[in-house]
Amino acid sequence: MVWRYPAGMAFADGTADFRSDTVTRPSPAMLEAMVTADVGDDVYGEDPTVNRLEQTAAALMGKEAAVFTPTGSMANQLALNAQTRPGDEILCVAGAHVRNYENGAASAVSGLSFRTVDNPRGIVSLDDVARAAAAPGYHMPRVTLLVWENPLTISGGTVVPLEAQLAASAAAWEAGMRVHLDGARIFNAALALGVEANELAASADTVMFCFSKGLGAPIGSIVCGPADTMEEARFVRKRLGGGMRQVGVLAAAAQVALEGRGRLADDHALARSLAERLHERFPEAVDLEQVQTNMVLFDTGPTPWTDVELIETFGRHGILVGDITPGVLRFATHKDVDGDDVDRILGVLDAL
């Protein structure tokens, strides 16, 4: 069989796509697994490939059960819905994905609002938890769920230290809250922190992670947690139209991606080398301390060019990059870019 996609590096047409780690194409091993997957109707719980993936993920996270979902947003929203009641508040940092980038799902789907903490590095402190837990009487919503995001996407993939997460989660539990971890890229966080993913997951009741980001699968995410909470999540998934029938074809690729997670170290090394080379040229534009996982933020303010000019110029050279906030470019590394592509970025800048 001839696979359409190359095994790695720039895409077949030579494009190097640094906009996100979600852009990867399935590897030959993933495509092979998809074609040969043993499937059944997952709404009846009869898809052996999905069941295996859910068991593997739950075990890796140290949880009782797991529910496979089409997207990370749905996995987050199932966790939120299953652990709150309409009218409750969620405690999280202001930049959290669940608050800003899920199109209002928490309020539209589950009737929730947010109690936010202004911490650009994703840290919710013991004081924040104590304030949120302070008895509301009859005048304020109940804060019933603490949500972590680790790594934090908006800050360019910086990580929340394990100790900080453990301490505030313990306080939240003490106050009767539940805790959810949006670990879309949890294996990147674990690698950067030098801990196991289940150590991070241990500070949450529920944890979600994505196969479709740094792990490189084309589609799919998963939410893990206690068996009864996952039962409810499965019910809500069906309510939202996420019962996916013979979805083992996707779970098969996700399983391959999960087993290949060792390669994330390459992405981190590539991001670091890109950051250092950008920093040599524009020290003010790159904060090296921020480069902790597979993303590099490049502030165009200290350069002679605007973000729009740079995006257009890179685009003409077959390099795709986007803004994370106005004026700040984000380069994400993943399995389909390599050192040659990083050379190309520097080559374009040097020729300007």
Ligand SMILES: Cc1ncc(COP(=O)(O)O)c(C=O)c1O
């Ligand atoms: C931290 C975080 N959580 C959740 C998501 C949502 O994942 P999806 O795009 O699969 O809905 C993303 C997507 O980038 C993310 O970065």
